[in-house]
Amino acid sequence: MINISDFVEMKIPAQAEFVGVTRLTVSGIANRMGYSYDEIEDIKIALSEACTNAVNHAYKENEKGQITIGFGIYEDRLEMMVLDRGQSFDYTKVSEKLGPVDSDKSVEQLSEGGLGLFLIESLMDKVEISGEDGVVVMMTKFLHRDGVEVDADTISSSPQ
């Protein structure tokens, strides 16, 4: 079962000039949730990459379209969904269809934005892509409260 605390949805025209607007929005959401400065910057980049991919690939040159972005705000994480067609989310249904990045169709569609997708995977904790009814990218960033970094545990300080 999916248990959402809060959900924010926005639609933007599928044009590069509006990608910056999504950054401002997510910056506000992530700041409110308590992410660090660096994490917020990472989140902004990942969201921009996904939106830029959608702007570049979802619609033909002269076709006007929209991109839908959903923010799932949980106690322990932020989930961002970018849907390259303008329809609204059925959040539960979309989540069920999501699979790992290497599903054939979606990778083919996103490979042109290769560097962007690579950055998304580097900066986010979890990335899923669904290729049905347009492309949906779902990115998750976990919130580590108390300022404890995940990899802090793995650092050893053994003497040489």
Added chain:
Amino acid sequence: MNLQIKQEDHENTHHLHIGGEIDAYTAPQLREALLPLTGKEGHETLVHLGDVNYMDSTGLGVFVGALKSSKEHGSSLKLTGMTSRVQRLFEITGLDEVIDIEDVKGGSK
């Protein structure tokens, strides 16, 4: 959501001072300013990135294009003064291995 570009030319050396955000919207402006410079044989282009407060893969793409252009035309390209945030993107993608990035130790802005 704007990009500022200031150009200074000293004979065959060109300085581009970049400020603001480099994303899908502003990247074409940067490309238009940069590529004519890297296309000049024997010229040197220094790109100052200290005032860039946001950059993503579209910005990286412009610099990859500029690097190709400089190799093709026998010019040189150097990036300098970038913040640790911007530098991190070059490192994650491995582009710091192929692009000449001036290491500004200590007094980074």
